[in-house]
Amino acid sequence: GQNIDQPTEMTATEGAIVQINCTYQTSGFNGLFWYQQHAGEAPTFLSYNVLDGLEEKGRFSSFLSRSKGYSYLLLKELQMKDSASYLCAVMDSNYQLIWGAGTKLIIKP
Amino acid sequence: DADVTQTPRNRITKTGKRIMLECSQTKGHDRMYWYRQDPGLGLRLIYYSFDVKDINKGEISDGYSVSRQAQAKFSLSLESAIPNQTALYFCATSATADYNEQFFGPGTRLTVL
Numbered sequence: 248g249q250n251i252d253q254p255t256e257m258t259a260t261e262g263a264i265v266q267i268n269c270t271y272q273t274s275g276f277n278g279l280f281w282y283q284q285h286a287g288e289a290p291t292f293l294s295y296n297v298l299d300g301l302e303e304k305g306r307f308s309s310f311l312s313r314s315k316g317y318s319y320l321l322l323k324e325l326q327m328k329d330s331a332s333y334l335c336a337v338m339d340s341n342y343q344l345i346w347g348a349g350t351k352l353i354i355k356p
Numbered sequence: 357d358a359d360v361t362q363t364p365r366n367r368i369t370k371t372g373k374r375i376m377l378e379c380s381q382t383k384g385h386d387r388m389y390w391y392r393q394d395p396g397l398g399l400r401l402i403y404y405s406f407d408v409k410d411i412n413k414g415e416i417s418d419g420y421s422v423s424r425q426a427q428a429k430f431s432l433s434l435e436s437a438i439p440n441q442t443a444l445y446f447c448a449t450s451a452t453a454d455y456n457e458q459f460f461g462p463g464t465r466l467t468v469l
Contacts, residue, residue, distance in 0.1 A: 255396070280457065289446060289460035290399070334398065342453050348398035 249273045251347035253335050258353045259325055267320045267333050267350045275340025281309050281320045282334040284349065290334055293320070322352075330354045359383045360461040362447050368467045375434040377464050379447030387450045388430040389458065390414075390422060392443040399446065405430055406453075437468040 251271045259265040271279070278297040282290035296302055296311035296318060308321040320333055335347040360381045369375055379388065390402040401414030403422040411422060419441060423431045434441055444465050448458040 277454065278456075287444075287463070287465075289462050290458075291460070292457055295455075295457065336399075338456050342456050343401075344456055344458065346399040348396060 249339065249345050251335055251337060251345055253333075253347040253350045255348070256351045256353065258355060259322075261325055261327060261354055261356050263325050264321065264323050265325060265352065267322070267352065269318045269320070269335035269347055271316050271318070271335070271337045271345075271347075273337045273339045273345055276313060277338040277340065277342055279309075279311055279318050279338070280336045280344070281307075281318075282336065284332045284334060286331070293333075325354050327354050327356070360447060360449055360459055362445075362461040362464050364464060365462065366465045368469065369437055370469050371438055373437050373468075375437050375466065377432045377445055377447075377466070379430045379432070379461055381428050381447075381449045381459075381461075383449055383451070383459060384427075385449035385451045385459070386427060387453075387456075388424070389448040389450070390420075390430070390432045391446045391448065392416070392441075393446060393463075394443050402432065434466075434468075437466075439468045442466060442468045 253269050281293040284290040294309040301310045306323045311318045332349040332351045334349045336344045363378045386407050389404045391399040400416050405411050405424045421433045446463050447461040450458045
């Protein structure tokens, strides 16, 4: 079967750095997305990785290792507005998105 | 104006009632999706459509049906609602097959009593 694992919840301090991990086992791989979702709102796109390595975009970076079936999202200089759920999604061999259950990130002052 | 809109935004109904959730998009995308989201379970795909004449079941299609009235419109129906269909429903669109970045509507919160 297809499976994506993320921690259910993480807590971090304002101004700090947090890393949210995602491991996956899917039938094929055609890319990995990270989305941000504030409570009760729609998911919004953060990043896309298809090749191994680090993609940096401002305070957010995303890393991929295809051989390990592993990705992480790195958030720097945390702000209170970063309190949200972060969803990992993998495009399988049919280019369908397989979604993880999401990681709820709580930021404390 | 929002690119992907959903109506209604909130709905409370009773067991056995027929419900229709509507989705419209102005992004010009051919691909449209319906998901439900339950706490702790993430997004689960109900139905998807790659064009007006192409409708496909997702992983949890039982109890649901869809209609793709036009490129821009994709409706989800619950023929006879039951309480375990209480959830947050999202419509999404994407442009191409090989880069499936999806754009989401604001969601419909459905409660079935």
